[in-house]
Amino acid sequence: MTTDITPAAVDAAPDGQPKRKWIGRSMKRVEDPRLLTGRGGFIADQKIPGLLHAAIYRSPVPHGRIVSIDATAALAIPGVVAVVTGEDCKAKMNPCMNFGPTTIPQYPLAVDKVRYVGEAVVAVIAESRYLAEDGVDALKVEFEELPPVVDPMKALQEDAALLHEEHGSNLAYERTFTFGEVDDAFAQADLVVSDTLHWGRSAGMPLETTGAIARPGLNGVLEIFCNSMNFSYFVWLIATALNVPSNRVTISPVPAGGSFGSKFTAHKVPTLAGFLALQVNRPVSYIEDRFDHIMNSDHHASDRYYDAKLAVTSDGILLGLDIDVVDDYGAYLQFGVGTHGNALSQGVGPYRIKNLRYGLRAVLTNKCQQGAYRGFGSEVQNWVLERLIDQAAERLGMAPEEIRRKNFIQPDEFPYKIPGGNLYDSGDYPAVLDKALSMIDLEHWRKEQKRLREEEGRYIGIGLATTQERSVFSSTEFWYWFDEPAFPITSSPESATITVDPAGEFQVLLHSQAMWGNSPETVAAMVVAEEFGVDPSTVNIRYADSAHALPGTGPGGSRFTVMVTGAIRGAAKKLQKKIIEIAAHTLEVPPEDMEITDGRVQVKGAPELGQSLAEVALTAYFFALNLPPGMTSGLEEAYTYDHPLTTLPSPDRSDLGIFYPIMGHNCHIAVMEVDPETGMTTWLDYVAVHDAGTIVNPITLGGHVTGGTAQGVGTAQLEELVYDSDGQFKSSSFWEYLVPSATEVPPMKLGHVETPSPYTEFGIKGGGEGGRMATPAVISAAIDDALREYGMRVRNLPVRPADIVAAVQAARQEQKAD
Known part of the structure; x- marks a missing residue:
């Protein structure tokens, strides 16, 4: 069976501007009043x-x-x-x-x-x-x-104690994925940059x-x-x-x-x-x-050791990427190696890299097992790739923005299939970069960087990263690590039910969601308001328990807004049809001559001929003999929205199929001062520009970007779950595990570029994880740039002040020796 990947028409006016009243409008979250007044109803309140x-x-x-x-x-x-x-x-x-x-x-x-x-x-x-x-x-x-067994490298040695005797090894999984002609790409390269990198273990730490x-x-x-x-x-x-x-x-x-x-x-x-x-x-x-x-809590995140190489031509064209990763999974394998599926879904970033090899070993150690954390492994791949590209730019004497621009997938190349088989649905990466550059005034800061170094002896660094934000996973993602999956699922739907009660009031039932902080009620209310022309404040949102829930996957992987919008819009279309048929029957006009606008059903071109939704609802519930022939009473419709675009992997896994196609993009640029004597850093400027497709609510999206960036700061500079060589846990409180406060997070300027997805309702893409997708890479680049005269290169996260001081002192000793 061949899947049609021809893009559908996005719902927009001829001039390209959306015909929408509520979608795209900044609106305060409807969830907030009860949270701010202590009426959240959390688990301890039951x-x-x-x-x-x-x-x-x-x-x-x-x-x-x-x-x-x-x-x-x-x-x-x-x-x-x-x-x-x-x-x-x-x-x-x-x-x-x-x-x-x-x-x-x-x-x-x-x-x-x-x-x-x-x-x-x-x-x-x-x-x-x-x-x-x-x-x-x-x-x-x-x-x-x-x-x-604490060190994953030692865990692979023959004499290492076994965590699971029945398994027979501390190697839980091993496979090398090769896409394209990787060896040929490296043979043709004028330059090969390589690095050994470590991404330290951290976690989300919700309130x-x-x-x-x-x-x-x-x-x-x-x-x-x-x-x-x-x-x-x-x-x-x-x-x-x-x-x-x-x-x-x-x-x-x-x-x-x-x-x-x-x-x-x-x-x-x-x-x-x-x-x-x-x-x-x-x-x-x-x-x-x-x-x-x-x-x-089974939520320790990625703990990975990389040997990574990038093949580049003398004029900066990226030819191939070769990665070998050892992932310290801890004592169990709850999610299998799913976090690496996320990495492979955007393995070559926003760049036209045609050849990719990805070698993976998942190792068991005496640590808490890995779980999920914002990015689910794709943020690590972003960091590794950006580290190599920064090194290539430096070696070639190119500006960071120049080498990236030269290798971007171009807007007319979408939908774009990457090595590995996943599809990027849409994007305009040059536009995102241009907006970020204009917002930060890069040339101004480069002049200031030079002036402050020469006149005041200050070390200023400018970091830039352009990274992907995959969203809306398909369950076919879980096929990739098996030759023959025991349970080869292909469904990852979302469902919603819309009810108009006898008084004409709207209720929405969400089937796999609770109030998470991802604004489900705000999103659902805005979509219903858009479809029926009512005020979002009049829409009530409820949540089903599992006994009453229709098929649903739930949030995660930045999928909720896209999927629940599809489900609500599907239910809305069914409900609109019934409402129009009832009103048309009552008014004795053809249904095709009717429209719903501003909470009213009316004749097109003659708005005085119509009914309120409350009038239609009253008929639907209490006057069955006044309904069109064969119609049943009530106004309630449910809809299950399946993943908009997914395909199976090939039998030999040379193509992993389409499993994460709704692809967002971001560009972060940071200006940071670094004190080489103390290792302390100070923010001077920070810009984050994101493309999450059509924006539903700029306020809530901005919250996601800001929060994700804050967590990226923690990952890059503060947070690490540490075990000593004896396996004892050393980070058991917030005294040892440092999460960023408002003083550690940069004052941010946010920008958006909207490239609608051709595959989703309204053209929406996910945007819940993008802040953390880029921040570790941009911080690493800024620190390197500030201390370039000392040969600084961030290879391990988090990078702490003591690490910076040690690197500077080592470089000074080496310079003295020379």
């Missing part, structure tokens, strides 16, 4: 009669066999109800859902062995969290310690930690309230883990105080809460404290 609370005993050793667990003293504490261990899990449930091999199973509580400091070992259930913590303190757990409450119902249904994402997509897998029929588990979403990927999948926490509730036949709550969340 009040359930008879609720018990769980606390977790976590492993103090990185690697060891569980010899014994003595719960006698814990159970003797008044108010302690039960103690549950991994043996209970193994006897009564299946391993948790994961995308890794079956030889690397994982339960909510450790079975037989512990594999990292902080792994959950025992759950204590009590009448209060205080009593449960007392019970944890009273436990006596004995371990037979085993040699820790609220992960939590769940499970309640066995009187009707035999286990209800789980949780702030985990993608609940309706994964509920049947949680039921499978719990050995409960899928129609006997209902997951109800509650608002979440942020995620950034840390709550991407309903994995161990909701499953654990459900299992504990089933053991005591009472409602049980488990909510992480901050210590739990930092140490063990």
